[in-house]
Amino acid sequence: MSLEQYFDGFTRRDWEVCTDEPPVRFAMVGLGWWTREEAIPAVESADFCETTVVVSGDSEKAERVAAGTATVEAAVTYEEFHAGVAADAYDAVYVCTPNATHPEHVVAAADLGKAVLCEKPMAATSEGAERMVEACADRGVPLAIAYRMQTEPAVRRARDLVADGAVGEPIHAHGHMADDLLEFVPDRDQWRLDPSLSGGTTMNDIGIYPLNTTRFVLDADPVAVYATTTSVSEAFAGVDEHVAFQVEFPGNVTAVCTASHNAHRSSYLEVVGSEGRVRVEPAFFPWDDRGLVVEVGDVGGEFEFEQVDQMTEEFDHFANCLQRGVDPHPDGRHGLVDIEALEALYESAETGRRVAL
Amino acid sequence: MSLEQYFDGFTRRDWEVCTDEPPVRFAMVGLGWWTREEAIPAVESADFCETTVVVSGDSEKAERVAAGTATVEAAVTYEEFHAGVAADAYDAVYVCTPNATHPEHVVAAADLGKAVLCEKPMAATSEGAERMVEACADRGVPLAIAYRMQTEPAVRRARDLVADGAVGEPIHAHGHMADDLLEFVPDRDQWRLDPSLSGGTTMNDIGIYPLNTTRFVLDADPVAVYATTTSVSEAFAGVDEHVAFQVEFPGNVTAVCTASHNAHRSSYLEVVGSEGRVRVEPAFFPWDDRGLVVEVGDVGGEFEFEQVDQMTEEFDHFANCLQRGVDPHPDGRHGLVDIEALEALYESAETGRRVAL
Numbered sequence: 225m226s227l228e229q230y231f232d233g234f235t236r237r238d239w240e241v242c243t244d245e246p247p248v249r250f251a252m253v254g255l256g257w258w259t260r261e262e263a264i265p266a267v268e269s270a271d272f273c274e275t276t277v278v279v280s281g282d283s284e285k286a287e288r289v290a291a292g293t294a295t296v297e298a299a300v301t302y303e304e305f306h307a308g309v310a311a312d313a314y315d316a317v318y319v320c321t322p323n324a325t326h327p328e329h330v331v332a333a334a335d336l337g338k339a340v341l342c343e344k345p346m347a348a349t350s351e352g353a354e355r356m357v358e359a360c361a362d363r364g365v366p367l368a369i370a371y372r373m374q375t376e377p378a379v380r381r382a383r384d385l386v387a388d389g390a391v392g393e394p395i396h397a398h399g400h401m402a403d404d405l406l407e408f409v410p411d412r413d414q415w416r417l418d419p420s421l422s423g424g425t426t427m428n429d430i431g432i433y434p435l436n437t438t439r440f441v442l443d444a445d446p447v448a449v450y451a452t453t454t455s456v457s458e459a460f461a462g463v464d465e466h467v468a469f470q471v472e473f474p475g476n477v478t479a480v481c482t483a484s485h486n487a488h489r490s491s492y493l494e495v496v497g498s499e500g501r502v503r504v505e506p507a508f509f510p511w512d513d514r515g516l517v518v519e520v521g522d523v524g525g526e527f528e529f530e531q532v533d534q535m536t537e538e539f540d541h542f543a544n545c546l547q548r549g550v551d552p553h554p555d556g557r558h559g560l561v562d563i564e565a566l567e568a569l570y571e572s573a574e575t576g577r578r579v580a581l
Numbered sequence: 582m583s584l585e586q587y588f589d590g591f592t593r594r595d596w597e598v599c600t601d602e603p604p605v606r607f608a609m610v611g612l613g614w615w616t617r618e619e620a621i622p623a624v625e626s627a628d629f630c631e632t633t634v635v636v637s638g639d640s641e642k643a644e645r646v647a648a649g650t651a652t653v654e655a656a657v658t659y660e661e662f663h664a665g666v667a668a669d670a671y672d673a674v675y676v677c678t679p680n681a682t683h684p685e686h687v688v689a690a691a692d693l694g695k696a697v698l699c700e701k702p703m704a705a706t707s708e709g710a711e712r713m714v715e716a717c718a719d720r721g722v723p724l725a726i727a728y729r730m731q732t733e734p735a736v737r738r739a740r741d742l743v744a745d746g747a748v749g750e751p752i753h754a755h756g757h758m759a760d761d762l763l764e765f766v767p768d769r770d771q772w773r774l775d776p777s778l779s780g781g782t783t784m785n786d787i788g789i790y791p792l793n794t795t796r797f798v799l800d801a802d803p804v805a806v807y808a809t810t811t812s813v814s815e816a817f818a819g820v821d822e823h824v825a826f827q828v829e830f831p832g833n834v835t836a837v838c839t840a841s842h843n844a845h846r847s848s849y850l851e852v853v854g855s856e857g858r859v860r861v862e863p864a865f866f867p868w869d870d871r872g873l874v875v876e877v878g879d880v881g882g883e884f885e886f887e888q889v890d891q892m893t894e895e896f897d898h899f900a901n902c903l904q905r906g907v908d909p910h911p912d913g914r915h916g917l918v919d920i921e922a923l924e925a926l927y928e929s930a931e932t933g934r935r936v937a938l
Binding site: 391392395396398400402450452454456466468469470472476478479480481482484486487488490496497498499500501519521576577578 | 748749752753755757759807809811813823825826827829833835836837838839841843844845847853854855856857858876878933934935
């Protein structure tokens with residue numbers, strides 16, 4: 225296939241199948257800035273889903289968000305949600321709360337028989353993640369993890385190229401994500417800086433982007449990891465501010481990655497193979513336009529393409545899977561692999577040793 | 582200083598000082614393809630030096646190269662060179678032989694009182710490198726290592742930006758160099774694939790580019806390293822074909838790097854700081870035009886500039902230092918830091934542990 229053919233219909237939804245099913249009705253669990261400013265607007269633009277219930281620990285906030293969202297029928301507290309209040313008004317839940325509280329909300333949703341789309345990382349510990357996977361399996365409820373990069377067209381085209389051998393045998397991957405957390409969320413008491421709520425700061429929150437996206441593009445899971453973490457600024461005392469890590473994949477493929485929650489905003493993902501390379505840059509922020517550079521032998525260039533709303537793609541993908549009666553992916557077991565890798569990365573940073581998975 | 586001011590006179594020789602001294606006369610020791618196709622032509626284009634003697638193990642090859650180079654006065658064997666034959670015809674030596682043989686030629690040059698420019702890595706072992714440093718110090722002879730990236734204008738401007746804080750506090754560096762050694766030098770018996778002659782294959786031969794150039798741009802030396810090495814193809818059995826490594830620098834700066842002698846040709850070096858980033862891409866091959874991307878806060882772009890012959894810059898820099906009576910840099914002790922880091926990287930790859938330096 226020529227490079228041009230890969231990029232015909234660059235932003236095509238290669239996962240979408242038409243159905244006559246009605247839209248999937250979402251309960252939004254957790255009404256922080258990401259849900260309010262990214263998720264709810266994305267669902268408003270979506271084809272296959274709508275927001276009908278909002279859930280918060282703060283009932284006034286829930287009422288306020290409900291009042292600003294035309295499709296919402298009910299605003300409930302976490303306790304009411306767990307008790308099944310307004311359960312007839314939604315089909316699925318989107319969980320976007322501090323990582324450590326994901327399991328309680330996901331288990332509650334499973335008990336109510338609701339499909340789950342849970343933010344990444346799926347939990348603060350592998351024990352919590354396993355509990356979520358088991359609860360959803362026991363109740364026969366689909367559990368998907370909200371890796372928005374997996375429905376990003378630039379990333380999907382990169383994965384196609386790698387899968388078809390366009391860059392030859394993959395050899396190295398390079399990933400990087402950095403931002404200024406405290407400029408973005410100017411609150412030193414935020415849960416991302418509290419390991420008991422987050423499970424870890426920079427590695428867990430944004431190191432997971434190069435980690436998971438490399439897994440997706442290579443279609444492979446890690447076999448060993450190594451990491452260093454550093455904490456320099458007072459605001460990041462006791463948590464990982466800057467991280468650097470290596471991830472070994474089967475077949476002698478190695479990824480080298482960095483992430484920082486206190487650096488110049490920048491991000492990219494690259495795979496170098498025996499015959500070429502593919503690079504997504506910027507890669508990981510929904511606010512930046514994504515770019516794609518491809519080289520195959522002596523031929524190559526930077527491709528221009530229409531940008532999509534990653535969150536709309538993610539919600540529509542999940543909803544369309546439910547409409548078709550197929551289990552949405554990436555599933556809970558896929559998410560658990562990241563949690564185990566993240567725990568191994570932190571263990572490596574403590575011990576200075578490679579950790580096999 | 583504005584970004585534009587950094588790039589006024591981008592390729593300026595910030596190291597050059599006018600003198601009335603005559604050109605430095607070089608003996609070229611080792612007449613492999615790099616010396617014949619890169620070094621001798623570079624010196625022919627240089628302002629401050631010329632090739633007057635050629636030295637090879639193969640006297641016919643030496644005669645042939647001499648016949649093709651107008652300035653050459655004598656062609657001698659290694660034995661003749663060690664015995665001081667034609668020593669009046671040159672002021673300095675350029676050593677470009679298999680790494681393990683650098684010490685014998687450098688010690689011979691020092692005994693003859695000749696200044697030395699030795700290819701990287703300076704030796705196959707730290708023991709050999711130390712012997713070279715001691716011999717040159719004992720005889721009061723300047724010893725420089727031929728890191729051509731250190732006189733590359735794109736790299737020097739990147740270093741200026743970092744030194745002046747334009748990207749804020751450096752946090753992460755990313756480096757990569759890959760090529761297809763056997764396509765370039767189609768000989769399975771070549772010395773680069775023989776650890777007893779090279780000291781190591783990919784890490785020593787090209788991993789040293791991101792390693793040393795990161796040191797130069799950050800103006801810092803490594804404090805700890807970690808590496809993985811893999812060998813996949815039959816031609817690379819028993820040696821490091823692909824490598825991935827981390828280098829920790831003082832002040833919580835970490836570099837993540839990859840290199841391969843059997844991959845798609847590609848190279849780059851990037852530094853991400855608290856306020857911006859600077860990226861040289863392509864970076865490390867003299868055949869590729871170098872490029873420079875700079876971002877400072879929300880301002881940034883890709884700078885176009887005139888390309889220079891890196892080897893001419895390197896030879897002229899070394900020669901101009903000798904003309905001015907100053908010790909040329911990077912010196913042997915600087916090169917020894919790399920050899921110790923390379924040995925630690927291989928040790929880490931063996932043990933799966935971080936190695937402190």
